[in-house]
Amino acid sequence: MLIMGRLKEPETMTSGIKTHLFTKMILDRCKTVLILSSIVCTLAVVISLRKLLSYDGRFSKPFSPLPAGLYGNYIETVSDSTPSWVPNHQNGVRDAEAVVSLNAALDMKNNGKADKALKLFQHAFALSPKHADILNHYGEFLEDTKNDVVKADELYTLALTNYPEHTGALVNRQRTASIVENLDREMLRKIDDKRDALQSIPENNSALRRAKKEAYFQHIYHTVAIEGNTMSLSQTRSILETRIAVSGKSIDEHNEILGLDAAMKYINSTLLYRLRDISMGDILEIHKRVLGHVDPVEGGHFRRTQVYVGGHIPPGPSEIQQLMIQFLDWLNSEDALDLHPVRYAALAHYKLVHIHPFIDGNGRTSRLLMNLVLMQAGYPPVIIAKQHRHLYYQHLQTANEGDVRPFVRFIAQCTERTLNLYLWATSEFSHMVPAIGQPHILTGEPMEEEDHLL
Structure with missing residues (x-):
């Protein structure tokens, strides 16, 4: 019995040593995993910061379209059925x-x-x-x-x-290519100077607050008017401020205004100050609010049928998901983010409206996405005046034919006009906020109508 007891004692000691060594090995491995995880997280943070720092536009002070206290169908392109120029029996x-x-x-x-x-x-x-x-x-x-x-x-x-x-x-x-490119860059530099001048105005400036409020009403008025809404500016303002119906107007026209208001407030409160990439869900949420009052069944969902828009036949419903993934890959890519914000926003607008992912509300959703990009870069939401509806469609058609530059220039002109509205309204000489459709007040000259091309 004594011999057996002495034999068991070394066995117990050996087992204890093994357990201690095993425990120490597990702890060492855990420490290694923690160290490696910390290194990976640090590298990810450094890479993310480098990506953000490399894009100055993302660090521009976002422009909130809503002053404190203010709570609350696809674009038809110009139809041209004439085929490419090849003389034939018909033409x-x-x-x-x-x-x-x-x-x-x-x-x-x-x-x-x-x-x-x-x-x-x-x-x-x-x-x-x-x-x-x-x-x-x-x-x-x-x-x-x-x-x-x-x-x-x-x-x-x-x-x-x-x-x-x-x-x-x-x-x-x-x-002419290099001459035109230099002219475009000079135009964008001029727009940037006006944006910087607007950003230098304090947020609590009473004139700026008044201008924001009036421009907000004008933005909604012109955006729905492009789609055929017949509400006047004063009626639009009344609906947004009082939520009281206007007699003689359809329910859909009221709901189009309320839907755009809801989408703008969603962007202002949720997306404007966020640094991460724009996602599929963000675009669907915008569209859900745009169409939510008019057609809540289709709001926030891709279309399930083929549609035909003037001379443009959008992709079939089975292609939309993949095309939207490709669009978002481009939208969040370094190449896109390196573009001037106005060019980036205009291209985002065109690419989305060309896909035509929704049964209705594509134009409004595309313009809201464009303005989200611009506001994140410090520009006010661009107002495309209903008076320039035909130019808007004409330039979209030209883009469909292969030259998107006229559309980008058109958006740049609208951006400058909107900046002019804010700067004029906040100047010491202004007594009222002018209507965006008054070109002599906003720019001193009418927008180029391109009559010689019509």
């Missing part, structure tokens, strides 16, 4: 007449009769808007007589879109 007669008008315009131009030449160029363009020779000569005329390099460049681009091997348009486009 041959029109092309022949257009060429006759073109030759007459060139004769008038050579004889120094610019006014008559302009009318003949307009007639030729109206008859055959995709004829490469007409587009090229028309662009040269605008460049030579009107010094309108931007519009000439657009015509050269359209000519090459329809006929890539057109030598004259190719030579002209190579000459």
Whole structure:
């Protein structure tokens, strides 16, 4: 018995040592895991900070569209069924007449009769808007007589879109491309200066608070008016302030205004100051509020049927999910974030409205997404005046045809007009906030109507 007891004692000691060593090994491994996890988390924070610091726009002071105390169908593009310029049996007669008008315009131009030449160029363009020779000569005329390099460049681009091997348009486009790019950059620099001037005004400035309130009403009024809402500005203001119905107006028109108000307040309270990427859920939540009062069944859901919009046939319903994933990948990519905020916002608007993911409310949702991007970069929400509805559609159609730059310029013009409204309303000489549709007050000159291209 004594021998057996002595044998068991070393066995017990050995077992204790093994247990101690095993416990120590487990603790060492846990420490290693904790150290590695800390290193990984630190690296993730450093990378995230570097990403944020590399994009100055994200650190711009966000612009809240709502002053303190204020609580509370897809865009139809211009239909053009004319196919790319290739003479055929159906359009041959029109092309022949257009060429006759073109030759007459060139004769008038050579004889120094610019006014008559302009009318003949307009007639030729109206008859055959995709004829490469007409587009090229028309662009040269605008460049030579009107010094309108931007519009000439657009015509050269359209000519090459329809006929890539057109030598004259190719030579002209190579000459004007860099000039137009410099003009665009200068325009964006001017807009940035106005944004900085607006940001320098204290938030508690009474004139700024008044301007925000009035601009908020105007934004909702013009946004729904583009879609065909017949409410006046005063009626829109009354609905938002009192929630009392306006007699003689439909329930849907009331609900469109209330839906946009709800979406704007959602963006202001939830998305505006958030630093993380814009998600699929964010866009669905915006649309849910846009359409929630009009059609709560479809609000916040992708369409399940094919739709047809003017000359544009959007993707089928089975493609929407994948296209939206690709769109969001671009929206949150470094390449997109490196763009100037106005270009970034305009492209986001166009890409979303081109997909047409919803059965209704695509235009309003796209404009809200555009303004979210702009407000995060310190710009006020852009007002696209209902008076410029035809230009809005025309530039969307031009983008569908391959040149998105006119649409970006149009959004830049609207951005500058909105900034002018705020700066004018907060100046010492202002006694009222002007209506966005009064161009002589906002810019001193009417917005370019591009009559020569209509």
